[in-house]
Amino acid sequence: MFYYVVRRIIYIIPISLAVSLVCFLLVHIAPGDPIDAMVAPDTPPVVIEQVRAQFGLDQPLPVQFGIWLAKVVQGDLGNSLIKGRPIAADLLSASANTFILAMTGGLLGVLIGCVFGGIAGVYRGTWIDRVLLGTAVAGVSVPHYWLGMVMVIIFSVNLNLLPAMGAGPGGSTEWAWDWAHIQFLILPSITLCVIPAGLVTRTVRGLVSDIMSQDFITTLRGKGLRRSGIINHVIQNAAPTVLAVIGLQLANLMGGSILVETVFAWPGTGMMLNNAIFQRDIPVLQATTLVLALFFVVLNLVVDLIQTAIDPRIIRR
Amino acid sequence: MNETVSQTRTGDYLVRARDLNVAFVSREATVNAVNGIDLDLAFGEVLCILGESGSGKSVTLRALMRLNPKGKTVMSGELSVAGHDMMALPDSMLTSVRGREVSMIFQEPMTALDPVFTIGRQIGETIVRHEGISRREAEQRALDLLELVQIPSAKRRLSAYPHELSGGLRQRAMIAMAISCRPKLLLADEPTTALDATVQIQILLLLRRLQQELGMGVIFVTHDLGVAGEIADRIAVMYAGRMVEQASVTDFITRPLHPYAQGLMGATVHSGMRGHRLTTIPGSPPDLRLPISGCAFAARCPHVVNACRAALPPFRHPEPGRAVRCVRFEEAA
Numbered sequence: 001m002f003y004y005v006v007r008r009i010i011y012i013i014p015i016s017l018a019v020s021l022v023c024f025l026l027v028h029i030a031p032g033d034p035i036d037a038m039v040a041p042d043t044p045p046v047v048i049e050q051v052r053a054q055f056g057l058d059q060p061l062p063v064q065f066g067i068w069l070a071k072v073v074q075g076d077l078g079n080s081l082i083k084g085r086p087i088a089a090d091l092l093s094a095s096a097n098t099f100i101l102a103m104t105g106g107l108l109g110v111l112i113g114c115v116f117g118g119i120a121g122v123y124r125g126t127w128i129d130r131v132l133l134g135t136a137v138a139g140v141s142v143p144h145y146w147l148g149m150v151m152v153i154i155f156s157v158n159l160n161l162l163p164a165m166g167a168g169p170g171g172s173t174e175w176a177w178d179w180a181h182i183q184f185l186i187l188p189s190i191t192l193c194v195i196p197a198g199l200v201t202r203t204v205r206g207l208v209s210d211i212m213s214q215d216f217i218t219t220l221r222g223k224g225l226r227r228s229g230i231i232n233h234v235i236q237n238a239a240p241t242v243l244a245v246i247g248l249q250l251a252n253l254m255g256g257s258i259l260v261e262t263v264f265a266w267p268g269t270g271m272m273l274n275n276a277i278f279q280r281d282i283p284v285l286q287a288t289t290l291v292l293a294l295f296f297v298v299l300n301l302v303v304d305l306i307q308t309a310i311d312p313r314i315i316r317r
Numbered sequence: 318m319n320e321t322v323s324q325t326r327t328g329d330y331l332v333r334a335r336d337l338n339v340a341f342v343s344r345e346a347t348v349n350a351v352n353g354i355d356l357d358l359a360f361g362e363v364l365c366i367l368g369e370s371g372s373g374k375s376v377t378l379r380a381l382m383r384l385n386p387k388g389k390t391v392m393s394g395e396l397s398v399a400g401h402d403m404m405a406l407p408d409s410m411l412t413s414v415r416g417r418e419v420s421m422i423f424q425e426p427m428t429a430l431d432p433v434f435t436i437g438r439q440i441g442e443t444i445v446r447h448e449g450i451s452r453r454e455a456e457q458r459a460l461d462l463l464e465l466v467q468i469p470s471a472k473r474r475l476s477a478y479p480h481e482l483s484g485g486l487r488q489r490a491m492i493a494m495a496i497s498c499r500p501k502l503l504l505a506d507e508p509t510t511a512l513d514a515t516v517q518i519q520i521l522l523l524l525r526r527l528q529q530e531l532g533m534g535v536i537f538v539t540h541d542l543g544v545a546g547e548i549a550d551r552i553a554v555m556y557a558g559r560m561v562e563q564a565s566v567t568d569f570i571t572r573p574l575h576p577y578a579q580g581l582m583g584a585t586v587h588s589g590m591r592g593h594r595l596t597t598i599p600g601s602p603p604d605l606r607l608p609i610s611g612c613a614f615a616a617r618c619p620h621v622v623n624a625c626r627a628a629l630p631p632f633r634h635p636e637p638g639r640a641v642r643c644v645r646f647e648e649a650a
Binding site for chain 1: 382384412413414415416417420421423425428429430431432433434435442443446447478480491494
């Protein structure tokens with residue numbers, strides 16, 4: 001087990017390298033010259049070349065990658081082309097904001113998903129199951145930027161209950177757990193929770209009804225266990241798989257909240273990424289993508305390790 | 318009938334079923350799996366229910382502790398087990414009877430044990446549920462039980478998961494779980510069918526020893542005549558959800574009366590078969606979704622006459638302790 005953990009952590013290195021290479025290349029494969037976005041349209045070619053050299057964009061790609069990677073490893077993610085500031089600080093505070101939103105929305109979704117899925121699985125085939133499953137399918141199918149806008153129209157515009165945009169009063173980007181800030185979190189996290197709630201509902205429902213139809217449930221009933229005792233067995237059987245789905249969903253939310261963050265002007269990585277794309281701010285784009293991808297890799301590792309720890313059927317050496 | 322009289326009468330028997338019916342109801346069809354079974358079992362007696370797949374023997378066994386899937390199963394008739402009226406028992410009390418007074422061993426020890434719970438915990442859980450002792454004490458009891466069912470290095474096996482044990486050991490663990498609260502009645506649903514031949518014998522011998530030591534009544538379902546002869550006091554043969562013959566094991570093996578029972582004997586390898594060809598029973602069992610009039614075996618029976626198809630033959634009692642549901646058993650024998 002110890003060796004498995006160590007080896008699994010060492011695997012992170014080549015995976016991260018590959019991820020950073022892809023992040024780096026993707027931006028260069030994409031059409032459009034970032035210099036065009038920085039300089040005025042009538043800039044003489046000589047100046048353009050100067051700017052190009054200044055940012056190291058005239059070097060061959062492998063050299064550019066090497067330089068970029070060497071800096072990234074030292075924690076220097078470069079400067080934003082638009083703002084001219086170091087990216088790392090901005091990215092850190094954006095990541096923290098995204099983390100708050102993703103975790104709130106994610107945990108809300110997981111909670112709803114486990115409850116809905118558990119009930120639907122136990123009562124499979126009844127009207128309760130059909131209602132819950134229908135809700136789950138609707139949740140997965142509704143585009144969440146649309147849902148976000150509808151919620152803004154209802155709760156912010158018409159009812160004037162909750163703020164529509166930002167992460168704090170007066171456009172503050174510093175988070176705090178007080179009502180002044182939390183009210184900004186409500187609409188985006190509800191919008192964000194819908195998809196994981198739907199997916200987790202379907203997963204849990206399938207798992208529960210599958211486990212409930214297995215032979216050992218009959219054994220448990222034959223032993224005289226009450227419903228609560230049997231549910232305990234079902235939970236422990238379902239936990240490893242549910243955990244894996246939850247982990248991937250949370251990782252998805254970290255990067256996948258671009259639309260929701262944009263709709264609610266939530267100052268997180270999603271919005272940062274969105275702005276970077278439209279402004280062709282290549283260093284920001286690279287850094288943000290890289291951080292999100294690495295977060296995905298780490299979360300996968302954590303899920304894997306927890307799964308190994310709690311499921312006795314998985315033996316990894 | 319007088320209340321006290323009925324109680325003493327059911328008190329004489331560990332199991333007493335009268336006209337027990339079990340049907341599985343779904344939107345598409347109703348399957349009449351068990352049709353009007355009468356069954357008596359004395360305390361400490363071993364009964365083998367013999368029959369082919371789909372004859373309703375497992376369903377009957379599960380019906381004895383109302384273990385067939387709830388909501389899809391319709392039961393009727395009278396059923397008393399260990400003094401409890403099983404048809405009237407509310408669910409809350411049923412869970413106290415299951416596992417304590419009646420328990421069951423299943424056919425597939427692989428799938429019948431929870432894969433993510435250790436053996437020790439699964440056995441201990443039953444004891445904690447029924448005797449309210451601490452998990453620690455239950456663990457100790459589980460250890461004693463594993464030794465009782467002769468699992469080698471029992472202490473280590475306590476913390477093993479089912480997939481870490483062989484089929485034979487898993488079935489021993491299952492038996493340990495079933496007898497953990499010293500039930501009065503042990504139901505065994507083909508407990509040796511999924512095992513290797515050598516292991517089968519060991520499990521049978523273990524069950525016989527435990528039955529004698531603990532004095533349990535046992536109902537043992539099997540399609541294997543050899544197994545039945547090894548362990549049973551009495552044999553009941555089922556066909557298409559009905560009981561067709563009941564006899565003591567020696568009577569049955571020396572001279573089965575019902576043509577179906579004879580067919581079973583003829584299709585089985587046993588002593589005195591040298592030089593004879595094994596026979597088969599032509600045809601297949603009837604569709605239980607359709608109503609059956611008359612004897613269910615008529616379509617496959619070599620001795621069939623019109624009377625067989627006209628009405629369900631009543632039980633005949635050619636000698637004490639024997640019953641056969643056949644109008645022509647004298648000619649057939």
